[in-house]
Amino acid sequence: MSFPNVYTHRKVAESNAKSCEICFKPSTSVLITPENKDFFYVCPSHLKDTGFCTPKIDQAAVEARRKKELEEEMERVKKEYEERQKKKKEKEKAKEKKDDKGKEKDKDSKSDDDKKEDKKEDKKESESTEEVKSPPVEEEPRVFELKSAFYQQRLSKKRQTEIAKRNRERLRDPSFFPSVPKSLP
Structure with a gap:
């Protein structure tokens, strides 16, 4: 009964927290195989430990996310x-309406004032866009590959549970035990 060495990181509710397989502290993080054949609770700090597991990064997904972010930024x-451009127009x-009504002297002084106002508005807009634009939050990797020692430990634990299950089923079956002899010796 083998399963691939690919585990997906999932979170569970606080009420469903169980002890970590490594340090036995309560944890809400679970590593689970794709077909739900194996799962175990682990602390998020252990996921960062390179001696325990290594993250598997999907390059295509990373490139797609970058491309999407660039397109959103361009839009x-x-x-x-x-x-x-609309504001300038x-x-x-x-x-033009003011110029038709006003004089040439007033035009020069007003245009200087308007240029100063434009610069102030541009600065305000750039500051507001900088506030909105925050550095993208780096998502933690979701797919991990256990180191060989931990993976072998998981395989042996899974085998032991299956053997114990088979033995329990055998013991429940009455034909497993020998029958009492019916003839005289």
């Missing part, structure tokens, strides 16, 4: 650019 930048239209 966000495009929207900001379009908004800025609106300001230019407003300036």
